[in-house]
Amino acid sequence: MVMCTITMMIDETEQGKVKRSLSLPMHLTALFVTIIVFALGIWIGNYLALQVNQQFYTEIDSLQTNNVNLEFLSLLESDPAIRTNAALKTEVCAAVEQSAHNLGVQTADVGRRLRLFEQKRGDGADVLALQQRYFALEARDYFFWKKLKSLCNTTNLTLVIYFYRTECGECGDYDAAIGDFKQQNPPGILVYSFNLDHRNTTPSIAMLSSLYKVTSAPSVVVNDAKLIREPSVEEMQKLA
Secondary structure, three states: OHHHHHHHHHHHHHHHHHHHHHHHHHHHHHHHHHHHHHHHHHHHHHHHHHHHHHHHHHHHHHHHHHHHHHHHHHHHHOOHHHHOOHHHHHHHHHHHHHHHHHHHHHHHHHHHHHHHHHHHHOOOHHHHHHHHHHHHHHHHHHHHHHHHHHHOOOOOOEEEEEEEOOOOOOHHHHHHHHHHHHHHOHHHEEEEEEEHHHOOOOHHHHHHHHHOOOOOOOEEEEOOEEEOOOOOHHHHHHHO
């Protein structure tokens, strides 16, 4: 009996050694597969982000081209021969306003998606470069509309500048108020949003914040009037 017991113990020990010798390659294989999957996930994530970056660059370049075309139209509108012809002036203004409105819709859509992209990716160098180009485009579009509003005597147009920050506890309330205000008359209200965190690296934001003496966010400017507290729909309507 003793010999049988010893024999069984030896057999169990040998089986344990075999199991351990077999488990090591399995663990190494599992580790290797995990590393490959992890690395592949990072590569796919970076590749997709690169594709999104490229798409944003393409869209912003297209918007910039359209902006140049609108500037050309505004120069035609300011020509003396057009200004002295009321019917022609009305026709040119209507054409410019329609083109500018379509461009504004596209610009706002790019801005909305870019802001979501910023929230997902953070303030990386690639996101910052996109934002700088987009904010410059927004500022250019804003000043174009100011000029057109004066030249064409457009009274049903309201220009809103909204300064926010990436980390901002109050910005949600401001977003909601501006959204409610814009829903009242979508074609006549244009909202331009700028991240004040990038003031020191983005000339367009530095220029606008200095122009309207904005030093903190959230802040709102409606038709050149800076609101000193959280805006209400009624308050913005008075300035529209």
